[in-house]
Structure formats: C-alpha cells, structure tokens
Amino acid sequence: MALRPAHVNIKALDSSAVGLFWAQALGWSAYSPGVTTYVGPPGGPVWPDPVVLGIDVVPVPERGTTTKNRVHLDLATTSAAHQTELVERLTTIGATPVDVGQGEVPWTVLADPEGNEFCVLEPREIYRDTGPIAAVVVDCVDPRAMARFWGDAMDWTVHEVADDHATLRSAKGVGPYLEFLRTPGVKNVPDRVHIDLLPYPGDDKEAEVARLRALGATDLDIGQGDAPWTCLTDPEGHEFCVLAVS
Template identity: 75%
Template sequence: MALRPVQVNIKALDDTAVGRFWAEALGWELSSEGPGVTNVEPGKGFVWPDPSAVCIDVVIVPEAKTATKNRLHIDLATTSEAHQAELVTRLRDLGATPADVGQGDVPWTVLADPEGNEFCVLEPRESYRDTGPIARVMVDCADPRAMARFWGEAIDWTLHEVTDERAVLRSAKGVGPYLEFLRNGVKTVPDRAHLDLLPYTGDDQQTEVARLRALGATDLDLGQGDVTWQCLADPEGHEFCVLGRSS
C-alpha cells in the first residue's frame, strides 16, 4: 500500500487564466479534464502520473482569495543569478506581482500569481539543480517532526531531513521536486492550495483512506458532495485529497 503526491490543487476564480499563467511560468502545457478545471503538466512525452513532476490542477471556485497567506506554496528553481533575474522579470510580465509575507532581506524573490497565490523564485541552489522548474512544494507547519512522522508514513517518498525547523521529503526515485514542511506557526484558515495524492495500480482508495485515518488524518467536508476523491486533513489540519483514479 502506498500513495504518491501527483499535483498541487489551486483554487481560482478563473481557472483558465491562472492555469495559463502557470503553464507559461513553468514552460509546461495546458489541458482540461472538464469545465472549471485546468491541468498544467510537462509536455514532450510526459505521461501522468510520473515522479519527475508534481503537476498543477487549477479548479474554479466562486470565492476570491483573501489577504491571508497560503500555507502551501510553490518555489521555483533557477540555475544562476542571471536566470533568477530573467525569470522574475518574465513572471512579472505574465502578471505576477511582488508579495510581502514578512520575508525581510532574503536572496529569493516572493511573488504572487494573478489571483494572489504566493510563490518564490529561489536563488540558485545546488540541491535543486535536478528538480525541474518546481524546486519544492513548501508547507508552513507548527511541528516539522510531527509532519515528518505523518507524511513519512502517508506517502512513499523518502525522508531526507527532519529537524525542529523543517522536514524534507522527495520521491524515492530521486527525481522531481521536494516536499518541505517549515516551522512557521499554526494553521488557522482553509487554504487555496493543497496536495492531491494518488494510489498505485491495484491499491484501493478506501483502504488507503482508512490507513491515513489510523495515522491521524481526519475526514474533511468542504461541500464537495458526491465526488470520486476523498478530502482529508493531516494532524495539523492541512487539507489534501486522495484521488479515486489509479494508474
């Protein structure tokens, strides 16, 4: 039994516009599985799901983002200072705006997509040289060690580091982005972005959901109604979904 992170789900008033921004930002392609859903994933033969990329699913909702900072965000990788500067300029031309989340004087640049979802353009770091355009999915948390215990069992990714300040996981295949939990306060409001997890072929969704509950996950009612995915929250309340389609 195992689950794998396959996409970041982002809520948006205009899924097409936000999806187009992220596709152009990452150099990926657009598709759609139905009205109100825009999928962003690599081109050139990429077949979802693949550990080399955590894709982006933009889903339409009627509510706009509030001023509250998202607890989950994406960090983009760069290969040089020149690349970082060029990417920031290009992203602002695409509609990104500077964002102040209290970061102070740091070597990375904090921006927000056209609907205010924060993300970072990192300075070049050797540890992210082979991740692809998304270096990591960052999640604010109160207790990185507790998150390491839960997520280290919930998904089949390898735990690379755990301290009082952060926990770091990555696909056991050594490809794609990292998933990092950073100590940064307690979650207080529902987020605009969350992870979607997918069972492997032959694994049963409800069996996986029961396993997650035993690890400390709780059921979550977001008004989703009768859907093929299961909405849950981890022990700190971070929302995530277990998809029903296996591959």
Template identity: 80%
Template sequence: MALRPVNVNIKALDDAVVGGFWAEALGWGVSSEGPGVTNVEPGGDFVWPDATALCIDIVTVPEPKTPAKNRVHLDLATTSAAHQAEWVERLKALGATPVDVGQGDVPWTVLADPEGNEFCVLEPREIYRDTGPVAAVVIDCVDPRAMARFWGEAMDWAVHEVTDERAVLRSAKGVGPYLEFLRAPGGKTVPDRMHIDLLPYPGDDKAAEVARLRALGATALDLGQGDVPWTCLTDPEGHEFCVLAPAAKPE
C-alpha cells in the first residue's frame, strides 16, 4: 500500500484572490467545488489526479498568515536567465512582492503571493527542466533523514537523495515536481499555511492507510474539521497533511 500526493493546499483569507494569482502565475485554469474553495490545475488534457502536476487548492479560513516565514513553500522553475527575469516582473505585476527571509546574495528570487506566502523563482537548473512550472514543494525541517524515512514509506514516490542537509523525493514515474526537505534551524511553531494532500489508489482502504501512517509516526490532528471524508494528520515533525477519501478533495 502507498499513497500519492495530489494537491498542495493553501489556506487564505480570500481564496478567489489567491487562487486567481496562482492560476495567472502558473498559466493554469481555475475551478471551484463551492464557496470558499478555489482549485488551480493545468488545462488541456490534464485529468486529476496525475503525477505530472500537483494541483493547488486554496481554501478560505478566518485566520490571516502569521508574520513567521512559512515552513512549506513552492519553488518555480525557469528555462533561462531571461525567463527568470521576465517571470519575476510578471509575478510582481500580478501582486507578488519581494521578501527578505535572510537569503542573502543568491541566484534565485524570493517573492510572496498577495497574502504573504513565500515562494522562490529559481535560476535555470538542469534538474528541473521537465517538472513543469512548479519545480518543487519545499518543506523546512529539523531532520531531513527522518523526513525521508517517513515520507518515503508514506508515499509511492522514490527517494532520490538523502543527506544531513536535504532529502529529495519524486514520482517513481520520473515526472512532475519534486518534494524536498531542507534542514532549517528551529522547529515548527505555528500551523502550516500550506500542506500536502495524499490520495489512496482505487481499491485501497483509506482507514488502513491512515493506520499505516500512524504506525510510521504520524499523529492524528483535530482542527475542528468535524465529520469530513478526509483525515488530518501530522508527520513526525508536526507538518500537517490530509489523507483524502478516494475521488474527493477537501474544502
């Protein structure tokens, strides 16, 4: 048994504004499952779920983002220095703002979306040449090796690299974005503004998958979600994630 990551979930005060930004930023389309939920996903022949892209779900919540830097963010891929510069300017015109998270003199550009969620526009890197616009979902952590052990067992993605500084996973099909865990000082202190949604394969038992994750070190999480078809958990370092019911997305 294994689970596949299918969405990046972003909490927002205004899902339509944040969803519209990310749709324009990535060149993707927008749909909605109902009030307070905006779905952003590739157009064309894309059919959810697909390993070639993690869709973005923006969900309205009453709480604003805290001043603390998010411990989960997106890295965007570029194909040339000119593409990077052009994309940064276009993102700023869409409402992104430059932010200083202590990055210093680096070749990538750090921006924030209209509600302050940080993301990076990377300089061209060969490893991300075939990921699509989202190069990676990046999660700050204390122990990348421990994260690789947990997430490598939790998902059907392959572990590509594990060091004391970072762990890298990607779909075993060799497509789509990467999932990267980077060692960062300090632990998690506030709820994540962004998290990953996992989906069982057809025919797999969701309750059995949740039990398997708990045995690996996940912890049940009560956010006041009530009676919903998905299950909220945290990984061994406290990062929230959801296990969806087959063919369902959370609101």
C-alpha cells in the first residue's frame, strides 16, 4: 500500500489570479473546472499527471501571515541567462523579491502575488530533467525522520538522507523532487502550501489513512466537515490531505 502525490495545494484569496500567475510562471495552463484553479501542462487537465506535479490553487477567506512558509517551490533553470530571464519575467507578472535571511546565494528568492515564497535556482545538473518545478521544499527539524515518514507514506523513492537534508523522487525518475531541509525554528502557523496525496484505484482510502496514522500522522480539523478528503499533519505538523479516488 502506498499513496501518490496528486498535486501541490496553494491557498489564496484570489485563486484565479494566483493560478494565472503560476501558469504564466511555469509555461503551463490554468484550468478552472470548479471553485479551484488547477495549473498544469497545456493540452487539458490531467490529474494526477503521470510526470509533473500540478498545482491546485484553492480559495480561502483569509490572507496568509507574514511568517515565512515552511513549504515552498524551487524552480529550475538551464543556464545563467535563463535564470536571469526567468527572474525578470516573473517580476513583470507580479512576483516580488523577498529577504528570508538567505544572504549571498546563487539563487533568487521571490514571492508570488499573495506572498508565497519560492526560489529561482541557478542551473543544477540534478534538476536538468525535472521540468519547470525542480523541487517541493519542506523546512523541518529532523530530515531523517521526515524522510522515513514520507518515504513510507508515498510510493516515491528516498534518494539521499543526511542530518541536514533528505530527498525523495518518483520511482519513475520523472518530475520534481521532494526535499526536506533542516531549518531553525518550528512550525507555528498553518501552511499556505502543502501536498495532497491520492490512493491508487482499487485501494481503500480509509485503510491508507489508518496506515498514515500508524506511521505518525495526526488528524486535523480545519472545518472541512464531511468533505470526501481527510486532513492530516505529518510528525512535524505540516498539513496534507488524502483525497478520495474518483
């Protein structure tokens, strides 16, 4: 039994505007079949996409806090010129430079129109085939423990584990990485960005949720009521949802 990542979930006051920003940023398309805006490669929504990790922008009634998100996206580039061009283009469509204490680093830290931080990386060989999203990055206290939990929760492969970082990627060797970075501080505000997981067809969602609880997940009530998805937190309090198979 294992779950697969369905998409990255981003909360926004204006989900249409934020969805359009991310579609333009990634060279993808924005689809709004309902109340949320799904961002994925052109050609029509494929959910979950077998290669990339799409973005689902969900409307919420409140703006995020000024506290730095502990989950963010890293964007890949193929050359120094591409990095410069991408940063310039992103700022023209609504991104703003932010200082999160990064100091002198080769990557650029920006925020989307509602303040969600992300990084535009310098060219790195490891991300040459990920597509526009290089990684989903999670700040944490214990990368080893997070790799154990998420490695057991999902069908992705653990690639690297150390005291200060850990990485996972799809066993198919495609799409972005999921990375855990040891970061000072602890999570103390709700995440504006999280990953949604999905059972495989034929698997029992409630059995998967019970398995996650046994691994260390905790139930979370955010007022979802009788929604078909289940809200949980991982061992360090990062929210995520287990969706129902349609």
